[in-house]
Amino acid sequence: MEPIVKSVTLKDVHSDIRGPLYFESLKMIERGEKVLRLNTGNPATFGFKLPESMRKALVENVDKAVAYCDFRGMKAAREAIAAYHVGKGVKGVTPDDIFIGNGVSEMASMATTVLVSPGDEVLVPSPSYSLWTNAVLIAGGKPVFYVCDEKQEWCPDFEDIKSKVTPKTKGIVIINPNNPTGALYPEEFLKKVVDLAREKNLLVLADEIYDRLVMDGYKHTALASLADDVPFVTFNGLSKSHVVCGFRCGWMAISGPKNLTEQFMQGMVQLTSMRLCGNALTQLVIPAALEDSAYTEEMINPGGRLYEQREATMREIAKIPGLSVVKNKGALYCFPKLDKERFNITSDKKFAMDLLHAKRILMVPGSGFDWPYNDHFRIVMLPEAHEMAKAMQDLGDFLSTYRQED
């Protein structure tokens, strides 16, 4: 018998967040070494606790989740989600426009499967959380990267986006606030994206999973609130704002003119009904979570964990010669730059492996986010402020003598 070969659509699929560095860290942990794993944005692993409002909703309603629910998701949950998006200014969203699934990850994969035919192109950011690149590839499409500009606080370069639209472009992915840069995009940029989508017939895929994690008094603008004559799919979920990554609770909201999204909607019905329904248990907590904005606000305000952890990180990075960073306005991440002259980094993967071995800190290098250079890496700012500060001091100590060979 011949070996079983995998599909060619998986050829370029990659995830460095759980790649060789991750497996090396597991080996170190097995040997009894203590590794600070800053490779994933998984809050509960750093002591963030399930909000009480959600625990109560889960315990009191558990019997309601025993049967398969509606393939789009439980009615009460979809009502709460629709109200949330309408509250953010997205016009005309009803519970029938919502699909709930096992995290934004599953919904992104379904959306690209529905949207993309072989050879179609989708614009995705660079640097970028690899979910979107992979989802486009698996659907048989081609991810086309647009550049996010560090000099503009990581706001995407609109001229670059425009220049990359071709007759094959079907959609554009906007991740705002962004992973890995933590950038929050200005409304002026978002409006240009909407105008381009209108002009070029693009579906806008807005990944707004971090929309509630915005700091310093800034306000998040829902992309889909900026027009009602353009089709949008907005992705959101509870993994980050309510720290329940393991619940696998995410959704998508379709908005814009119904006549333009009719086929897309049919495709989503085909895919979601095929898998019967999403995890009903996690849907029980959605109404309670969306009412409990206080839980999230507490984390992002001064004195709250996410705020203080970011402050500690920025304070310590500022002391490290050769390292610079754009302070993130949202999310849990920053994407610092390593000086070329000083460190001569020709392989960012080697840099991350060397750091792991020397200081037992696991971080994902920029190339893991489809960043084409060797000069960045992502920091996940989830440990408590004092641990974050210590990790940055260790990083500084490591970098004080680090230089790659020519």
Ligand SMILES: Cc1ncc(COP(=O)(O)O)c(C=O)c1O
């Ligand atoms: C930008 C972005 N989108 C989606 C996800 C996945 O979210 P979920 O847990 O809902 O699948 C993540 C997770 O880190 C993310 O950073």
